Amino acid sequence: MVREPRQERSRTTRRRLLTAAVECLAEHGWTNTTVALVAERAGVSRGAAQHHFPTREDLVVATVEFLAEEQIAEVRSRAETLPRGRRRALAVARMLLNLYAGPKFRAALHLWVAASTDEALRSVLAPLEARVGRESHRVAVELLGVDESRPGVRETVQATLDLARGLGLANLLSDDSKRRERLVRQWATVLEPIVEENVGDQARSGT
Amino acid sequence: MVREPRQERSRTTRRRLLTAAVECLAEHGWTNTTVALVAERAGVSRGAAQHHFPTREDLVVATVEFLAEEQIAEVRSRAETLPRGRRRALAVARMLLNLYAGPKFRAALHLWVAASTDEALRSVLAPLEARVGRESHRVAVELLGVDESRPGVRETVQATLDLARGLGLANLLSDDSKRRERLVRQWATVLEPIVEENVGDQARSGT
Structure with missing residues (x-):
């Protein structure tokens, strides 16, 4: 007890x-x-x-895992509220491209950049980064509901997350949210074809 | 004398x-x-x-300007060798998405990240970052030879550079070149329509 x-x-x-x-x-x-x-x-x-x-290394490993878990939990909980069908591409684009705009990304970025010139930190972070990257990718695929066996789909999902990290950088020193929203709208047109294929599949299977 | x-x-x-x-x-x-x-x-x-x-601030400002000038000069000199016509989209995608994969980006990244928690450094870097960003954008537009007045073109060029910076991050702790090359090929399909419109214009005007 x-x-x-x-x-x-x-x-x-x-x-x-x-x-x-x-x-x-x-x-x-x-x-x-x-x-x-x-x-x-x-x-x-x-x-x-x-x-x-x-040790400081123990704290770093736990922090990176914590950041990743928090982010994935947040994405999953917000995923429930996303629309289905044609409007989904825009909603997912907005969610994913805003993923790294906040202080959590800034915290992770400090670690990544420090690790790039610190061998001990790098040896701790590099395998974690790979794992976190794979997990984020899996969640994005789930969210979009896309079929990765189709040519180009895997790369489009990867590009979405790499773009999101680039936008995180662009938001580091100044508020980039207005420009980011214009990119979200443009990006939705890149995601639409792969999401709509899936909408078509759902329609064909009667859902 | x-x-x-x-x-x-x-x-x-x-x-x-x-x-x-x-x-x-x-x-x-x-x-x-x-x-x-x-x-x-x-x-x-x-x-x-x-x-x-x-002062260290003088050195930082000059370094950021130097990095930007070097990169733009490099892009311009390599631009001469790029193919015209249909193969141009792939060649430009490869060049732009590899722009931030090296030590120069790492150097700049150290400054950006330091500036995010150092008010004095931020006040020096933020206006410079904006200027360098506009200049990179102008060069990318030149390189692609696209018409920014068409809807979505400006945002696609911006997304290309933001994606390139995201890929720079992904290359920080490990060699990401193989995955990046697959993204380059996929990205070329995003650039093709806006580059080909331009190829069409050239054909119509007889060049």
Whole structure:
């Protein structure tokens, strides 16, 4: 009976630490994000923080996984509200191309860029990046409901996510949302043919 | 008679400093790129370096301008060799989507990301970024030879450059060139209609 609450408390502490880590990264960058600073921000003792994340590397790995999980959960929950049929391409384009416009992308970007000149950090992040990339791709395919065995579909989905990351960069130093919305509308015309093929399939199968 | 060579020497020194600054940024990041380190790498005395760039901000502005000029000159010189007609879309897609795959983009990225959490650096870089962005766009339009007054053309050119920057990110921690080449081929099919319209115009006007 005692075990459950303690586990739960531990999960809550961990979550507070990870949320604080994302905020620290987005605001202060990798160089200034230490376990001690994160603990302070989370309102958690240094000892408790060190129990969860003995090293800065442990904290980084958990943070990247946390960021990816949060984002995928957010996408999945918002996916429920997307329209079906012809209007779906525009709605999905808007959702995906706005995916990296916020502070979570900025936090991840600080890590990626630091890893590009830090061998130890790179060896931790590179395999994670590959895994997170595959997972994001899988979710985008699900969301669009497209058939990847058709020529060009896989590459179009990949291009959507790479474009979204490029737009994340463009939003780093200034508010790029107006221009981004115009690109969303144009991008919907690129997605429409592959989404509509699928709409056709659904129509043929009677849904 | 004495003046010319001295000016030329000064230009050579400046160029060596800027080349060294790009290398330092790409290898060590913004935090470690000081005027002193750049001078050492360039084989230039600290005094001479400080004469050209009194502050780190002066060095940053000149470096970003230098990166942009170098890239645009490179694109223009390679543009001469691109095929005309139907094969042009693929050639331009390959050239533009590979634009940010190298150490120059990494150098610029270090600056952008540092600026996102450093107000002083941001105030220097944000207007420069806007100018460089407009210039890159102009060159891409030239290269494609497209008519921006047609609906969607402007956004497709912008998406090409944003996608290129997203691909630059994807190439940061690992070699992404094989996947990128598949995206290039797919992207050519997006560019073909707007390039071919133009080919049609040329045919109509008799060239």
